[in-house]
Amino acid sequence: MDSLITAAARALAAGDPLGALKRVALRDDAPALALRGIAMAQLGDLARAKALLKSAARAFRPREAVARARCVVAEAEIALVSRDLTWPAKALDVARATLEAHGDRINAAHALNLEARRLLLIGRLDEAERTLAGFDPTSLPPASRAAHELVVAGLAVRRLRTRAARAALDRAEQAARAADIPALTAEVENAALVMNAPAARLIMRGSERLLLLEDVEALLASGTLVVDAFRFVVRQADTVISLATRPVLFSLARALGEAWPGDVSRSILLARAFRARHADESHRARLRVEVGRLREKLRPLADISATGGGFTLSSRRAPEIVVLAPPVEERHAAVLAFLADGESWSSSALAIALGASPRTVQRALEQLASTGKVQSFGRGRARRWLTPPALGFPTTLLLPGPLPSD
CATH class of the missing domain: 1.10.10.10 (Winged helix-like DNA-binding domain superfamily/Winged helix DNA-binding domain)
Known part of the structure; x- marks a missing residue:
């Protein structure tokens, strides 16, 4: 691995996507494409990030299985952030198994967190708890620990275990400060607001x-x-x-x-x-x-x-x-509750999360849009919905290790 790739990977791990791009922006080899993809994701250009990571996965040689698996994990996080709940979850399972088999424990743990976050998002709490059962995050780097504790806190909130939720959020805050990544710290602070908001x-x-x-x-x-x-x-x-x-x-x-x-x-x-x-x-x-x-x-x-x-x-x-x-009751309140996370959702993803038919969700979105409570951008399959204004912080990709093979 050359020095520019190593420096770019370290910049991404520290939450500095611009610093990473300065080192690899003009390169088209597989490691550089992968790092550029993660950098673009951290900057919020998810469509470009997804394209770069797919190109990187194709460019890595067959024997570079770990690098390919890391690209898949990064794609999975982009899918989660963009609320693409139809992204094949089995691909993440295969990537996690590959990472574990090759001793990449940190990125395997991150893949586990992503799987648990997806299950939490769609309300499959028992499966999310089973996914995290027996996992010990103490040996992970701070950024990965913070991500893990956010999932634990989310599960505790949904189970109405407030003491456990506050403890997990405190641990997440400590880990985020140790990681010294501003976007991650902001994400933890935003998650903690639920404890002091009317429920x-x-x-x-x-x-x-x-x-x-x-x-x-x-x-x-x-x-x-x-x-x-x-x-x-x-x-x-x-x-x-x-x-x-x-x-x-x-x-x-x-x-x-x-x-x-x-x-x-x-x-x-x-x-x-x-x-x-x-x-x-x-x-x-x-x-x-x-x-x-x-x-x-x-x-x-x-x-x-x-x-x-x-x-x-x-x-x-x-x-x-x-x-x-509920604190506020109105028609289609469940749809608004999901959109309140500040992320942009497709109607198909909302249908999966709500357990409703896509047509039912589409009608609800159209009625909410007619009253100005939600807004959309894009057309066709690329159409996304969100509540105006789109507040909150984008989820940060937390892959801490370099993507190319060691």
Whole structure:
């Protein structure tokens, strides 16, 4: 490996893409193409970076398996940053196995982190945890440790383990400062904002207040009967009754939970559950049937009683009943939640992450665009969506070692 390639690789590891480009910008050999690709990715030109890395992978000789694998890992990170969730994940598995077989433990660990980040992004938390199980990051360089701890923190946040999340974010901050890469430090700081941002609304006795993640965790462990509008369940401690596939029943449960300890009139229940403006006898008969079904579903935790004006919900064991709702509720809120990360998404990637059909997601995006809540650029398959303005920091490629074969 010549001195310019070595110097460029060190510049990239230190978060200095311009310094790397000064050394290899005019070279077209395979190592230089790979390093230029990573530099362009760090500068935000992902399309050019992807093209350069593909060219580099083709240019490396067959015996340079490690260099090819490193190019694949870099392509995988570009796909993750650009939210190309259709990128073949199996290619990353093969590259990681190659790196491990040749003793490149650092880049193999980075590939593992990428795999876990992708699984976390699409909500496959159990698989992400299994991917990271037993992995010890203490011997990794600071930049790789920071990336690993960000994944651990993300998993802890999604599992509502706030103490573990704060500990992981603290470790990520320490590692990012040791790496001395400004973009990485900014990414860690941005990730930490979620701990101090409103995570939910508590609706109780006719009033509302915002809750942090720690408050939500404490509420769910308190023994209070919670009508959870995030997961469409009714829960008390470890007992969870899912109504996710019964939206009418959940609408009734939420209306009754919001009114506790009072009752809810039949007209309000008809409007909430069936959107019936003018109820007739058929609507009232259906309401009686659905209330009966809800009463049977909630029997382990609560009772539903008829009153002179409507129905009331009462808990069997819990002292209080509350409703836990998103901080802001509107149509297509799930789409906006994914776009809030500041990255540009394709409609197909959003469909994968949401578990919805591409056409359903496309209709939601068009409706949000008509109200100015999202905007797009590009056309056809290259079209991407984001929330205006596009704030946040681009994810930095963290491959710390030189791409060419040692």
